[in-house]
Amino acid sequence: MSDVSRSAAMAAPATINVTLEVNGRSCTLTIAPWTTLLDALRDRLGLTGTKKGCDQGQCGACTVLVDGRRINSCLTLAVMKDGAKVTTIEGLETDGTLHPLQQAFIDHDAFQCGYCTPGQICSAAGLIAEGKAKTPDQIRELMSGNICRCGAYPNILAAIQQAMTAMGGKS
């Protein structure tokens, strides 16, 4: 209890300005520095496509692309990414056309409840950009940070393979 009592002296931190380019649009947020990128996206920008499944980097539902690389947005404070380009699931469509991964997820029924899906898709986009995964086992290994409790893993693998082919290995 003593630790808690000491910390009680701490007031909520002062807010600061953070500028992010989210899905191609620049936005400046005035937020407390303890705000995670995940909560900034969901609660401040209304981009709830990025999901909160554990808030401690264990499930991958919050995966987004920051400057093209996949990260857990729940383990990232928004202030750490000032000036960065963030792509969320809402930013993958182009002029109303689904990203090849989005289409492949529908085609292969690569989800059930849909809650891990945005993270799976963003993670797969990052995976394809990394260019390291060639075989099914490599895809499985490098997608293992994204849990699907519905167990749609075989269909997710098939969807990623379809998208890889459609994209010719490019992101």
Added chain:
Amino acid sequence: MSTDVNRRDPLATTVAFGSIETANAQAAVQATAQQQASKSMSSYIGTPTSRVDGRAKVTGQAKYAGELNVAGLVYGSAVGATVAKGRIVRINADDALKVPGVLDVLTHQNRPRMADNDQAYRDDAAPESGAPYRPLYDDRILFNGQPVALVLAEDWETARYAAMLVRVEYKAEDHVTDLHAARGSAFVVEKPEKPRGDAAKAFAAAAVRHEAEYFIPIEHHNPMELFASTVVWSDDGKLTVYDKTQGVQNVQRYLCGVFGLKSDDVTVMSPFMGGGFGSGLRPQYQVVLAVLGAMSLKRPVRLVLNRAQMYGVGYRPATIERLALGARANGELEAITHEAIAVTSQYEDFSRNDTGWSGILYKSPNARYTHKLARLDLPTSGDMRAPGAATGVYALEAAMDELAVALKLDPVELRLRCYSDRDQNEDLPFTSKSLRECYRQGAEAFGWSKRNPEPRSMRDGKELVGWGMATGVWEALQMPASARIVLTANGHTEVATAASDIGTGTYTIMAQVAADRMGVPIDNVTVRLGDSTLPACPIEGGSWIAASVSHAIIGAADEVRGELLRIAKTMPDTPFADALAGDVVLTNGKLARAGDVARSVPIADVMRHGKVEHIERIKDNTFADISKYARNTHSAVFVEVKIDEEIGIIRVTRAVSAVAAGRILNPKTAGNQVVGSVVGGIGMALHEETLIDHAFGRIMNANIAEYHVPVHADIHDIKVIFVDEPDSIINPLGMKGVGEIGIVGVAAAVANAIYHATGKRVRDLPITLDKLQRQL
């Protein structure tokens, strides 16, 4: 009601509450449907069909319970008890209240009024006996992690921080959380499955006997979405509650009871649910706390549990299962004794059928089943995918494998020799039972005939290879449900019921059935569900929703068709003058004579003639009396494991699940259900275990890293076969649900494969490398 929900949202477009929000999701649903080929007008049932809500889910537009950013939203954070049993002596929230942005801290001492009787807290999935837990009701602590305070603040970060500053003093009492310690005081629960003959005597006299105890630990559902509720308070005191639930009307009735509200004053919405697996059958405490917050502040409140708090709700009960099988030398069973001792709480008696499944699967003149419960200082256990069967059939099917070894019989052959064509518990025939075909097709697809029966006889390089199999069985239930169809003159069909789609594909099969029965392309169908104001529908569980809802839709569609016929009969030169209801069909947007569809009238013409803009009908489902039949789904599961003996790592490299479940409405989504169930079964077998520190009565691995679940790297080839199973008795479509059957037997098949690979039998789940190494 049209409150701005995204006032803080500079990027997303503004959407509104209630039906518009639902309509928004439906717009996305429709957009996907329109992309799908719809050449055939009457063959959606049975055709692999992509989810009509797929586009909403892959674009992030599907809104879940904790995702409505309402203007003026208050954020909650729950504080959990740190003792397992006792009383709250004092709660000091002074420091929390000093944090700028904190609005209030609710406890049992200052919360709004709640009902004071057990009946008010009972819900559709509550155990019959016991006193349901009342969240934030009084000073009694019933389990570690029980919410004792709710911090309400202007933003989430502040609420979470302030929750850490709430100080609670307890008067702790002695607790017990260990099933093994409490098994001596377990009490017998009456079950409908009756004994046959004298199992003990027959077992003693049997030529070949196998007797052993098996153990399944506590498992938690861990759906990806955290339990969440967003409660919107309106000035007239009415509540709109966006809740993570498998039953909006169950939650609606519960909240009316707990808070003494009129039915019209509470609407519960759940258009999307991020996974349930049974965890959302009962209303969970976050919805009560969020409503308390909203009533107290008269503002909208959102409460999302954190992952650790997800372990303070229901769970699959830890269960000790004892099997005693006695057989003749030819394998025919003479005696089955199946006893279970499972966990429940101190305040409710939760149990399902663990022990009676052998009476459905295997002939035996003598059988005895006993189900006991042990009371622990934990939340009440609950339904988790195939409750009772996932655990009981694991033990039964591992025991059958051990019996096959003792008999020196192939495990499939043993099951065929014991095959029962009747449900012996009730002495009834089945509406259909194509389990023999499951064994045959599953074995063939797997390559079972190439199995060397000798343990440790098969290798792949340095890895041991094991092949195991098991049987699965579940119920084919159908419940009362009601559906509404609204046909508009332009041919658009809206189909609605208060069901949930927890990822099972309910949106899609509702669209399929409605499109077929209304004779319209699926892209002309809008589906509405997850709204408590829609026609009555039970909680989404037990694999009963597809059959229940489909037949309500058929009933409603037939009523709409009947009304069209009534109008059409009054048209000049009508081809239906002498037609009865059964003589006409809807096809290609027309009302037509069955068997002579050229004699038809466009629906639009009929409605124009009748001067009606739309036809709306609500219909309850009805089923013929089939009480003289047993109704079940069946499966045969075949599994390959590869084991690195040096380090004990076990991989499930192949699985084949052959399922008999009547007519399959949508092989695409149904196949996915079974694949996901097999993954869940692999988790049961190898990974999942909730660990309690019994000194504190607290869960030690209340997170999703130390509670292991299967990840991508754990899952390899899974093949699903739906065997043809015509069933003209069970219901007009001849269908059975597939939500649970896929998990039943999987853990046993894995355990049996591990025995075949290593010659070692681990009966305690999960089969982790330490247990295997101990035996190796």
